[in-house]
Amino acid sequence: MTSPLRLGIAGLGTVGTGVVRIVQDTADLLSARTGRRIEITAISARSRGKDRGVDLSAYAWEDDPVALARRDDVDLFVELMGGSDGPAKAATEAALSAGKPVVTANKAMLALHGQALAELAEANGAPLRYEAAVAGGIPVVKALTEGLAGNVITRVSGVMNGTCNYILTRMEHSGLPYEEIFAEAEGLGFLEADPTLDVGGIDAGHKLAILSAIAFGTQVDFDGVQLQGIERVSIDDIHRARDMGYRIKLLGEARRTDAGIEQSMRPTLVPADSPLGQLEGGTNMVVIEGDAVGQIVLRGAGAGEGPTASAVMSDVIDIARGFTLPTFGQPASSLAPAKRANAVTACAHYVRLMLRDEPGALARVATVLGQAGISIDRMRQYDHPGADAPVLIVTHPCAPVDLSDALSGVVATGVVRGDPVALQIQTP
Amino acid sequence: MTSPLRLGIAGLGTVGTGVVRIVQDTADLLSARTGRRIEITAISARSRGKDRGVDLSAYAWEDDPVALARRDDVDLFVELMGGSDGPAKAATEAALSAGKPVVTANKAMLALHGQALAELAEANGAPLRYEAAVAGGIPVVKALTEGLAGNVITRVSGVMNGTCNYILTRMEHSGLPYEEIFAEAEGLGFLEADPTLDVGGIDAGHKLAILSAIAFGTQVDFDGVQLQGIERVSIDDIHRARDMGYRIKLLGEARRTDAGIEQSMRPTLVPADSPLGQLEGGTNMVVIEGDAVGQIVLRGAGAGEGPTASAVMSDVIDIARGFTLPTFGQPASSLAPAKRANAVTACAHYVRLMLRDEPGALARVATVLGQAGISIDRMRQYDHPGADAPVLIVTHPCAPVDLSDALSGVVATGVVRGDPVALQIQTP
Numbered sequence: 119m120t121s122p123l124r125l126g127i128a129g130l131g132t133v134g135t136g137v138v139r140i141v142q143d144t145a146d147l148l149s150a151r152t153g154r155r156i157e158i159t160a161i162s163a164r165s166r167g168k169d170r171g172v173d174l175s176a177y178a179w180e181d182d183p184v185a186l187a188r189r190d191d192v193d194l195f196v197e198l199m200g201g202s203d204g205p206a207k208a209a210t211e212a213a214l215s216a217g218k219p220v221v222t223a224n225k226a227m228l229a230l231h232g233q234a235l236a237e238l239a240e241a242n243g244a245p246l247r248y249e250a251a252v253a254g255g256i257p258v259v260k261a262l263t264e265g266l267a268g269n270v271i272t273r274v275s276g277v278m279n280g281t282c283n284y285i286l287t288r289m290e291h292s293g294l295p296y297e298e299i300f301a302e303a304e305g306l307g308f309l310e311a312d313p314t315l316d317v318g319g320i321d322a323g324h325k326l327a328i329l330s331a332i333a334f335g336t337q338v339d340f341d342g343v344q345l346q347g348i349e350r351v352s353i354d355d356i357h358r359a360r361d362m363g364y365r366i367k368l369l370g371e372a373r374r375t376d377a378g379i380e381q382s383m384r385p386t387l388v389p390a391d392s393p394l395g396q397l398e399g400g401t402n403m404v405v406i407e408g409d410a411v412g413q414i415v416l417r418g419a420g421a422g423e424g425p426t427a428s429a430v431m432s433d434v435i436d437i438a439r440g441f442t443l444p445t446f447g448q449p450a451s452s453l454a455p456a457k458r459a460n461a462v463t464a465c466a467h468y469v470r471l472m473l474r475d476e477p478g479a480l481a482r483v484a485t486v487l488g489q490a491g492i493s494i495d496r497m498r499q500y501d502h503p504g505a506d507a508p509v510l511i512v513t514h515p516c517a518p519v520d521l522s523d524a525l526s527g528v529v530a531t532g533v534v535r536g537d538p539v540a541l542q543i544q545t546p
Numbered sequence: 547m548t549s550p551l552r553l554g555i556a557g558l559g560t561v562g563t564g565v566v567r568i569v570q571d572t573a574d575l576l577s578a579r580t581g582r583r584i585e586i587t588a589i590s591a592r593s594r595g596k597d598r599g600v601d602l603s604a605y606a607w608e609d610d611p612v613a614l615a616r617r618d619d620v621d622l623f624v625e626l627m628g629g630s631d632g633p634a635k636a637a638t639e640a641a642l643s644a645g646k647p648v649v650t651a652n653k654a655m656l657a658l659h660g661q662a663l664a665e666l667a668e669a670n671g672a673p674l675r676y677e678a679a680v681a682g683g684i685p686v687v688k689a690l691t692e693g694l695a696g697n698v699i700t701r702v703s704g705v706m707n708g709t710c711n712y713i714l715t716r717m718e719h720s721g722l723p724y725e726e727i728f729a730e731a732e733g734l735g736f737l738e739a740d741p742t743l744d745v746g747g748i749d750a751g752h753k754l755a756i757l758s759a760i761a762f763g764t765q766v767d768f769d770g771v772q773l774q775g776i777e778r779v780s781i782d783d784i785h786r787a788r789d790m791g792y793r794i795k796l797l798g799e800a801r802r803t804d805a806g807i808e809q810s811m812r813p814t815l816v817p818a819d820s821p822l823g824q825l826e827g828g829t830n831m832v833v834i835e836g837d838a839v840g841q842i843v844l845r846g847a848g849a850g851e852g853p854t855a856s857a858v859m860s861d862v863i864d865i866a867r868g869f870t871l872p873t874f875g876q877p878a879s880s881l882a883p884a885k886r887a888n889a890v891t892a893c894a895h896y897v898r899l900m901l902r903d904e905p906g907a908l909a910r911v912a913t914v915l916g917q918a919g920i921s922i923d924r925m926r927q928y929d930h931p932g933a934d935a936p937v938l939i940v941t942h943p944c945a946p947v948d949l950s951d952a953l954s955g956v957v958a959t960g961v962v963r964g965d966p967v968a969l970q971i972q973t974p
Contacts, residue, residue: 140838260685260692261693268568335575393821410859412683419839425839428697428839432694439871443867
């Protein structure tokens with residue numbers, strides 16, 4: 119048997135504790151599966167004294183994660199602190215520079231600094247793995263980089279933020295408005311310290327940008343993700359979508375088009391009876407389309423101690439087995455900058471706007487949309503107790519960018535109050 | 547860049563042709579992803595002259611696959627002939643004995659000779675990979691051996707034979723009986739030359755036995771799979787199941803129980819609104835449960851040129867990247883014989899039997915079941931034009947082995963005609 123693989127773990131929150139638990143509880147199984155003992159030698163976290171429900175007494179303690187990464191008795195650095203910069207990035211760079219493999223769950227760091235870190239990893243011959251950064255326990259990074267590597271990938275889509283899916287499904291089942299369910303989720307501890315990361319779609323956008331880079335062989339381009347959060351999705355939108363046979367999900371879409379790479383993360387109407395439409399609560403789902411394989415759907419828990427620790431361990435096991443591949447599945451130097459082609463793929467849209475109570479207002483809206491080439495499938499003005507009338511429009515397929523321009527034109531007429539809400543309807 | 551990886555491909559049916567196409571059409575992409583050129587140097591098939599729609603003129607031809615496997619210009623032997631024994635096994639053994647990696651789609655060979663082949667592979671330091679043997683394009687072997695390797699796997703279940711799923715869903719949608727849809731499937735070329743392999747559940751049983759060995763670290767034990775085909779599922783069963791909110795699927799279940807490993811492949815009632823219940827046509831789905839990750843669901847095309855060739859290529863790419871692991875995820879010598887614990891996990895059952903038109907017959911059935919400790923949830927006698935009356939019984943959860951004994955007792959009373967049909971109802 120080869121020498122043990124000695125882990126240094128920085129960050130002992132939920133996920134870190136879960137990793138410690140797996141290493142302690144399944145040592146023999148891990149050894150049978152990798153041919154090596156997997157051991158923890160040193161740890162680091164913000165608070166040393168906290169009771170985490172696991173015995174940490176056998177491990178050396180470091181206050182400084184960079185020092186942890188550099189220790190001679192650490193072969194593999196496990197980064198579970200989070201944060202795109204600061205100590206997480208510094209310690210990751212220290213480990214890679216020392217030629218040590220790094221396993222991380224840090225989607226923000228990968229999404230914002232993925233290219234530089236990939237170059238550093240490859241320059242030092244050290245793998246940088248991050249299965250836990252995307253979709254929790256679902257082995258989607260492995261599926262894309264390895265399992266489907268014989269395919270030209272054409273599209274990656276999915277629900278990748280469990281908190282948003284929880285909020286949207288809770289709104290639907292309870293009939294309560296966004297603000298109330300948001301407060302409930304906050305009380306349950308489901309939201310990040312900065313909740314915009316969740317409900318603004320940023321966290322999910324980080325994940326999509328990572329998958330997009332692997333899928334299309336481009337440099338990770340988080341700034342190229344068109345982001346729209348769920349804050350403006352109303353309970354009325356959810357009910358009207360349901361009446362039309364749809365549910366609203368925070369859906370990520372990354373597509374290879376003739377014009378370039380299209381990435382978006384936005385609330386989207388998906389058919390209620392489709393696999394994505396049936397997702398409840400915190401479950402994640404990723405759909406991958408390749409030229410040979412067709413469509414592959416992966417579903418599982420997107421967060422939580424066990425699922426995320428499972429993903430961390432799969433990377434640790436790969437490294438124990440000696441598997442090594444470039445960070446995004448091909449050499450960092452071969453990744454081209456992503457040519458952005460956003461909002462070009464045509465799809466039907468759901469549009470909600472508040473019409474001022476003026477004669478001819480609805481006709482003005484229809485005229486402006488028609489002049490902009492937006493063809494209307496359905497249009498309905500609802501009963502209204504107040505002065506303004508809610509109007510629901512479903513368009514025929516059109517480019518999102520064209521609809522956006524047309525709606526600016528509608529707003530400019532002065533017949534609507536506030537900004538219209540426009541949601542895409544997923545193309546099959 | 548490292549030296550090219552030279553493939554010798556034996557078997558040029560649908561899958562073999564698909565592999566040739568991917569190697570030819572995406573050479574640069576494969577090279578970017580693996581750091582090596584992947585080339586085909588030699589091929590072998592039954593018929594040399596046949597037009598397969600791909601240009602094979604650059605490849606050396608061998609009539610004998612064993613000779614192909616031994617060629618000096620073949621680094622990796624790709625076995626796509628099929629058949630558990632004969633040339634496929636001989637050529638696989640020849641390649642492994644020469645220390646050459648083998649990639650195969652041959653579920654029968656793995657299910658029946660997996661242990662011996664794994665030992666041979668490891669003795670010669672040559673990987674034996676078989677992603678394409680299970681569930682077509684779904685990267686399920688990789689998910690189990692690698693992506694979820696940090697888990698104690700507790701259960702693997704799923705629909706793994708597209709032909710059976712096609713027949714069952716066609717029966718439901720058309721309302722036509724089994725015999726007619728079977729003939730239709732045969733006419734469409736969906737069935738194996740020996741159709742029992744499909745409709746008898748043998749093909750799917752092979753796949754389940756392979757997944758079970760990986761999941762539980764046991765020697766592959768196909769003989770331990772309780773097999774029941776779909777031949778006796780009637781259109782009435784399908785309609786009655788639907789009325790109760792279920793659909794009938796040929797479902798594989800492999801469970802780790804306190805008593806040992808339980809493996810079965812049999813028509814089963816699954817909730818119509820569950821992911822498994824919604825599967826249509828030839829799609830496959832595998833559900834994996836692990837102690838850390840919870841439940842992971844994988845869905846995709848279970849057969850066909852592209853999906854299966856995609857799976858073959860993932861193994862080829864792994865080998866090009868230098869990844870190597872024992873055949874079933876841990877050394878063959880560490881795999882214990884599977885202790886069988888079949889038909890012990892309690893579940894509800896659907897039972898259909900034909901009652902002779904005799905006074906007190908229904909009471910006799912109920913009495914015998916009651917004496918055997920089988921508790922009845924629902925029991926209904928249907929209208930009957932003939933002398934015999936169809937009776938439908940839904941039991942409360944009981945061990946399948948106990949129900950089987952009880953039904954033997956019912957048959958022994960002489961009040962039923964023929965053998966009862968008993969189908970399990972999936973436990974969540």
